[in-house]
Amino acid sequence: MTRVFLGFACAYFLAALLRAVTATLAPTFSAELGLHAAQLGLLGGAYFFGFAAMQLPLGHALDRHGPRRVLLALTSLAVLGCAAFALATTMPTLLAARLLTGMGLAAGLMAPLTYFRHRFPLAAQLRANSWMLMTGSLGMLASTLPVQWLLPVLGWRGLFWGLALALAAAMALIAWLVPPDDHLGDRRPAAAAAAAGGGYGPILRHPMFLRLAPLAVLQYGGLIAVQSLWAGPWLTTVAGLNAVQAAAGLFGINLAMLCAYLAWGAVMPRLAARGVEPLAVVRAGVPLALVLLATAVWRGPDAGAAHWAAWCVAGSCMSISQPALAHAFAPAQAGRALSAYNLLIFAGVFGVQWGVGLGVDALQDGGAGPVAAFRISFGGLGLLCAAAYGWFLARGRA
Numbered sequence: 001m002t003r004v005f006l007g008f009a010c011a012y013f014l015a016a017l018l019r020a021v022t023a024t025l026a027p028t029f030s031a032e033l034g035l036h037a038a039q040l041g042l043l044g045g046a047y048f049f050g051f052a053a054m055q056l057p058l059g060h061a062l063d064r065h066g067p068r069r070v071l072l073a074l075t076s077l078a079v080l081g082c083a084a085f086a087l088a089t090t091m092p093t094l095l096a097a098r099l100l101t102g103m104g105l106a107a108g109l110m111a112p113l114t115y116f117r118h119r120f121p122l123a124a125q126l127r128a129n130s131w132m133l134m135t136g137s138l139g140m141l142a143s144t145l146p147v148q149w150l151l152p153v154l155g156w157r158g159l160f161w162g163l164a165l166a167l168a169a170a171m172a173l174i175a176w177l178v179p180p181d182d183h184l185g186d187r188r189p190a191a192a193a194a195a196a197g198g199g200y201g202p203i204l205r206h207p208m209f210l211r212l213a214p215l216a217v218l219q220y221g222g223l224i225a226v227q228s229l230w231a232g233p234w235l236t237t238v239a240g241l242n243a244v245q246a247a248a249g250l251f252g253i254n255l256a257m258l259c260a261y262l263a264w265g266a267v268m269p270r271l272a273a274r275g276v277e278p279l280a281v282v283r284a285g286v287p288l289a290l291v292l293l294a295t296a297v298w299r300g301p302d303a304g305a306a307h308w309a310a311w312c313v314a315g316s317c318m319s320i321s322q323p324a325l326a327h328a329f330a331p332a333q334a335g336r337a338l339s340a341y342n343l344l345i346f347a348g349v350f351g352v353q354w355g356v357g358l359g360v361d362a363l364q365d366g367g368a369g370p371v372a373a374f375r376i377s378f379g380g381l382g383l384l385c386a387a388a389y390g391w392f393l394a395r396g397r398a
Helices: 002-033 037-053 055-065 067-087 091-104 110-119 122-142 145-177 187-195 207-238 243-273 278-302 305-327 331-365 370-397
Strands: none
Touching: 002 037, 002 067, 002 091, 002 110, 002 122, 002 145, 002 207, 002 243, 037 055, 037 091, 037 207, 037 331, 055 067, 055 110, 055 331, 067 091, 067 110, 067 145, 110 122, 110 305, 110 331, 122 145, 122 243, 122 305, 145 243, 207 243, 207 278, 207 305, 207 331, 207 370, 243 278, 243 305, 278 305, 278 370, 305 331, 331 370
């Protein structure tokens, strides 16, 4: 298990770094390329749009061809995307490169989770899932202060050339450490099911999927959108920090998330052994996240990195929903179930990243100050998340 985990973890580390790096580079892009808030949101969201667009075909591919083979094929696209971003000079070419990168990294988490569903029982899946997310948090940590330190040396273009080389090295590591997909004991039945026409209809109609869908879009997607982009502009625009201070704040937020996922990986198998259902943890954790988001909107400039770190940790309970959902389906459907759910999450990330940017620009065009524009936009996000949690509770009672 350790050997397999390390192979997958190296690729996911880089995927998370690339996902979040726009938050650290936002001041650089604004100064060097003249990007406004909506353009920053669109640039950050382009990654997630490409990521989300791949999820449904990815699910079929994972069930038909196996996670190792699919991950290696798609990561090669991400290598090309990073190289194209390093060469881009216009907004359309930047967007196209980020889109290609998002498509190439679409299997970064879904491939290992599908592999774990085939190989491990639920308790081990809960641990492996949390520790994969911990690896992602480590990648997001690397996207903050370390990136800020490297910028004067490499520039943002040199940084993306280095990431392209690192992804190529991760592909080699996966090929070495992860056994071929033919070694999965039940991959042939899974491939047969996919080839026989197994689609997404039964998955999308499943009560568990329907219950979690709005929270996946708004709460989980909103968490990633803020962590990977809007936490940075909040710290500089609302809290009044400079770029280096904001990068340090983002480092603290991502360090808190790393610790949270490490804790979930240690605690959840024990809770499962005692009969505690994963969705009971979600039911208890989301209200705390809602209260913390409302408090951030109310406090405004006083809501700094520590407050957003607490909000992210509270919202990290949503990560438990992924292995819980996968376990509700047969192994032959795991790739499709996880990918369909991931599609919802990252469609939400794209929508929140772009939507917050549009809201901030529209409010400022209407005469609101920057701080008020951010507070109102985040308040709207909080109301949508509260409605999604209400749906989750209502479907649970039904």
